[in-house]
Amino acid sequence: xxxxxxxxxxxxxxxxxxxxxxxxxxxxxxxxxxxxxxxxxxxxxxxxxxxxxxxxxxxxxxxxxxxxxxxxxxxxxxxxxxxxxxxxxxxxxxxxxxxxxxxxxxxxxxxxxxxxxxxxxxxxxxxxxxxxxxxxxxxxxxxxxxxxxxxxxxxxxxxxxxxxxx
Amino acid sequence: xxxxxxxxxxxxxxxxxxxxxxxxxxxxxxxxxxxxxxxxxxxxxxxxxxxxxxxxxxxxxxxxxxxxxxxxxxxxxxxxxxxxxxxxxxxxxxxxxxxxxxxxxxxxxxxxxxxxxxxxxxxxxxxxxxxxxxxxxxxxxxxxxxxxxxxxxxxxxxxxxxxxxxxxxxxxxxxxxxxxxxxxxxxxxxxxxxxxxxxxxxxxxxxxxxxxxxxxxxxxxxxxxxxxxxxxxxxxxxxxxxxxxxxxxxxxxxxxxxxxxxxxxxxxxxxxxxxxxxxxxxxxxxxxxxxxxxxxxxxxxxxxxxxxxxxxxxxxxxxxxxxxxxxxxxxxxxxxxxxxxxxxxxxxxxxxxxxxxxxxxxxxxxxxxxxxxxxxxxxxxxxxxxxxxxxxxxxxxxxxxxxxxxxxxxxxxxxxxxxxxxxxxxxxxxxxxxxxxxxxxxxxxxxxxxxxxxxxxxxxxxxxxxxxxxxxxxxxxxxxxxxxxxxxxxxxxxxxxxxxxxxxxxxxxxxxxxxxxxxxxxxxxxxxxxxxxxxxxxxxxxxxxxxxxxxxxxxxxxxxxxxxxxxx
Numbered sequence: 105x106x107x108x109x110x111x112x113x114x115x116x117x118x119x120x121x122x123x124x125x126x127x128x129x130x131x132x133x134x135x136x137x138x139x140x141x142x143x144x145x146x147x148x149x150x151x152x153x154x155x156x157x158x159x160x161x162x163x164x165x166x167x168x169x170x171x172x173x174x175x176x177x178x179x180x181x182x183x184x185x186x187x188x189x190x191x192x193x194x195x196x197x198x199x200x201x202x203x204x205x206x207x208x209x210x211x212x213x214x215x216x217x218x219x220x221x222x223x224x225x226x227x228x229x230x231x232x233x234x235x236x237x238x239x240x241x242x243x244x245x246x247x248x249x250x251x252x253x254x255x256x257x258x259x260x261x262x263x264x265x266x267x268x269x270x
Numbered sequence: 271x272x273x274x275x276x277x278x279x280x281x282x283x284x285x286x287x288x289x290x291x292x293x294x295x296x297x298x299x300x301x302x303x304x305x306x307x308x309x310x311x312x313x314x315x316x317x318x319x320x321x322x323x324x325x326x327x328x329x330x331x332x333x334x335x336x337x338x339x340x341x342x343x344x345x346x347x348x349x350x351x352x353x354x355x356x357x358x359x360x361x362x363x364x365x366x367x368x369x370x371x372x373x374x375x376x377x378x379x380x381x382x383x384x385x386x387x388x389x390x391x392x393x394x395x396x397x398x399x400x401x402x403x404x405x406x407x408x409x410x411x412x413x414x415x416x417x418x419x420x421x422x423x424x425x426x427x428x429x430x431x432x433x434x435x436x437x438x439x440x441x442x443x444x445x446x447x448x449x450x451x452x453x454x455x456x457x458x459x460x461x462x463x464x465x466x467x468x469x470x471x472x473x474x475x476x477x478x479x480x481x482x483x484x485x486x487x488x489x490x491x492x493x494x495x496x497x498x499x500x501x502x503x504x505x506x507x508x509x510x511x512x513x514x515x516x517x518x519x520x521x522x523x524x525x526x527x528x529x530x531x532x533x534x535x536x537x538x539x540x541x542x543x544x545x546x547x548x549x550x551x552x553x554x555x556x557x558x559x560x561x562x563x564x565x566x567x568x569x570x571x572x573x574x575x576x577x578x579x580x581x582x583x584x585x586x587x588x589x590x591x592x593x594x595x596x597x598x599x600x601x602x603x604x605x606x607x608x609x610x611x612x613x614x615x616x617x618x619x620x621x622x623x624x625x626x627x628x629x630x631x632x633x634x635x636x637x638x639x640x641x642x643x644x645x646x647x648x649x650x651x652x653x654x655x656x657x658x659x660x661x662x663x664x665x666x667x668x669x670x671x672x673x674x675x676x677x678x679x680x681x682x683x684x685x686x687x688x689x690x691x692x693x694x695x696x697x698x699x700x701x702x703x704x705x706x707x708x709x710x711x712x713x714x715x716x717x718x719x720x721x722x723x724x725x726x727x728x729x730x731x732x733x734x735x736x737x738x739x740x741x742x743x744x745x746x747x748x749x750x751x752x753x754x755x756x757x758x759x760x761x762x763x764x765x766x767x768x769x770x771x772x773x774x775x776x777x778x779x780x781x782x783x784x785x786x787x788x789x790x791x792x793x794x795x796x797x798x799x800x801x802x803x804x805x806x807x808x809x810x811x812x813x814x815x816x817x818x819x820x821x822x823x824x825x826x827x828x829x830x831x832x833x834x835x836x837x838x
Binding site (some may be wrong): 116117120121124125128132162165166169170172173175176177178270 | 417452574575583
């Protein structure tokens with residue numbers, strides 16, 4: 105059975121403990137979580153979660169069913185079943201002094217990143233894109249200059265008329 | 271009018287028509303107990319350990335189909351209840367467990383008798399709630415009962431901090447609940463039912479494989495009608511026993527690890543398998559790869575979509591209430607002319623009868639030592655096959671399942687999924703309270719019975735005339751059996767060297783005790799015990815120490831790779 109990456113959107117009641125029900129489900133049943141992001145939607149009673157996981161079709165079918173079975177979960181959509189867009193935000197703090205400083209700015213520009221904090225020795229760069237684009241940026245710069253990175257994990261949305269809503 | 275949270279709890283339970291609350295008081299629930307003291311709408315059953323309370327509520331629910339209710343205090347009250355909650359969860363039993371919690375201001379501060387109840391119970395409940403505002407209390411309890419009883423049933427925990435039981439709010443019990451996030455599908459998909467019927471009517475070697483869902487979904491009548499209309503063989507899981515009459519010719523017995531030869535072979539060699547409220551559990555199909563070696567079409571009817579294609583890929587899934595789906599299938603079959611190929615069916619029955627002729631449940635009836643199977647058979651005779659039988663977990667449980675032929679649903683009460691030793695006695699308490707005039711027997715072992723023996727005291731307080739059938743082989747029998755077969759007879763810790771005198775123990779609790787040592791005394795003793803209609807009788811049957819449960823499918827083997835009694 106071939107394992108594939110899936111990106112799953114979950115619309116759930118914005119209630120205390122809802123996140124732990126999802127996290128607990130994944131750990132109890134041994135499902136893999138690559139990333140998980142959650143925040144309230146425009147309707148404050150609902151939260152939307154994006155989970156990136158890998159698994160065979162059978163396992164992912166079970167994941168979707170088990171998510172639907174949680175009482176707080178309103179709707180579940182496997183975005184990877186159709187056209188979708190995903191974005192992740194990364195903040196990278198790099199050492200940027202001397203001759204590296206200009207090079208770092210150029211790399212950030214190439215990747216359409218923005219420098220959002222500057223000191224005489226460091227830049228903090230904000231980058232948005234797919235996970236692989238963020239990976240590519242980290243590979244493109246010298247690993248030795250990276251001071252720290254923080255990533256949000258992927259958020260996803262269906263293309264066009266594909267809408268996850270009540 | 272404004273009521274306190276404690277008053278609201280009691281009013282909600284009364285509104286739900288609760289008959290019995292099984293519980294144990296403590297600091298966090300004192301306000302609720304004070305209100306229980308003042309009311310007469312329902313009775314409270316004081317147990318001797320919280321585990322007993324939850325099992326008793328569970329037993330009550332299994333025997334009636336109604337929601338069982340338990341009430342425990344915070345901290346250790348909750349942790350003691352967890353085994354009971356997990357047991358009910360694994361078998362999909364509708365239950366509401368109300369737990370006390372430390373005051374909201376103390377939550378998270380490691381207060382006295384504080385545990386994270388919602389966190390601890392989360393993986394073993396259908397849902398749980400922490401009520402932080404008294405204004406949410408009534409609607410939360412209403413939701414709890416609704417969630418527990420609908421869809422695939424299960425236990426729901428409502429955790430109530432002590433201050434919430436003191437605060438006041440306007441009380442109005444909601445007539446119903448609407449939850450946008452919870453709407454179980456009950457009506458089967460018409461197209462899927464049509465597809466399933468084509469397969470069923472085209473079957474040459476069909477089998478109805480039924481499970482606990484038939485009992486829980488009150489679908490026994492529909493199942494009987496369908497099986498008889500089609501003349502299909504029926505097998506059942508441990509949890510489904512009684513869903514189809516065990517004495518009926520079309521019944522092949524239980525299948526699985528200790529299933530009958532004919533049931534397991536039919537399961538393996540059928541061409542159309544209709545799974546009804548069953549979930550292809552590891553104890554049922556054994557090794558899934560071995561099961562998949564034979565080609566068959568599978569139709570799976572279940573109210574829980576996540577039960578479908580979990581362990582075995584099915585061809586026609588039907589999500590819906592088992593009873594509603596079976597009734598719709600019946601309606602359509604009756605409306606049409608098409609029937610399965612009778613010649614093929616006759617050939618299939620001929621094959622099944624050959625398998626059945628193996629008589630795999632045979633045992634030595636001439637033995638001078640009491641055979642446990644014999645006790646169960648005699649129990650069936652003495653009770654006219656109509657008793658409610660609870661069991662604990664182990665060999666005695668399998669013998670009860672194999673030899674007490676259940677003809678009605680909800681008569682067989684045991685822990686199938688979690689396999690919890692110690693359930694038998696508290697289950698029997700819940701059953702007897704639900705059906706005061708019924709004969710209730712608890713078939714148990716000397717290991718299991720000691721896990722909740724303290725409830726003999728509760729039985730005395732409530733005058734519960736249970737009949738405890740202890741099949742005493744001085745071994746943890748199922749462990750011993752595995753050690754004999756798979757561990758070269760190294761009986762590690764499966765023998766209890768010092769057992770209590772069960773007769774004296776029963777008498778100490780105010781009951782009648784008997785020890786029965788000879789096969790010829792078994793029937794007389796049972797008749798004597800059941801004649802004592804108002805007494806609990808603890809019957810200590812000294813049985814063959816080395817009797818094993820057959821047939822047996824060793825772990826990891828295919829279901830046709832059975833060890834039969836005659837092969838040893």
